[in-house]
Amino acid sequence: MKLRFEVNSLRLRLSEAEVRQFAETGRVAVVVSLGPTAAESLTYALERVEAGELRVSGGAGTITVKVPAALANHWTTTDENGLTATLMVAENQPLRILVEKDLDCRH
Template sequence: MKLRIEDNTLRLRLSDAEVQEFAATGRVAAAVHFGDAAGQQLTYMLERAVVPAVRVRYAPGALTVLVPAALADAWTATDQNGFSEHVALADAQQLRILVEKDLDCRH
């Protein structure tokens, strides 16, 4: 799964295998390691959840994009390439979230 962060935009691109894993289990995760000590990593994941709209959960070292079950099921079961949402943040800011299929990717 590819992660791209730019300004207030978070973009996840999933390979075909990752889309299939998400459809089957409701979760797909990846990690970026930054050092040689335990815990020096960022784990990022996409998770099907009981939420009214797309949400983001952040904790030190972990970033989770929560997707409503109906949206997750519709996205994985069709040829719809992706979806995007704007999540309200503090100080009247917004985070744009994009989740896309990266089906041409061969990794």
């Protein structure tokens, strides 16, 4: 799974295998070591939740994009390539979330 940040946006791109894993287990996560200890790492994840809206949460070394189950099930079982939402994380501070299937080109 690839993570990309740009000004006011966060983007996750999942391979076909990761989309399957997400469909089967409801979670895909990657840990990036930034130093010699576990505390010096960044974990980013995509997680299925029962209800609500597409959202993001963050904490000490973690970023989790949460997708409602109905939306997750539709996305993983159709040809729909992406999920997107714009969240207001603070006054006048939108954050655009984009989750995409990073599928191989098939010519």
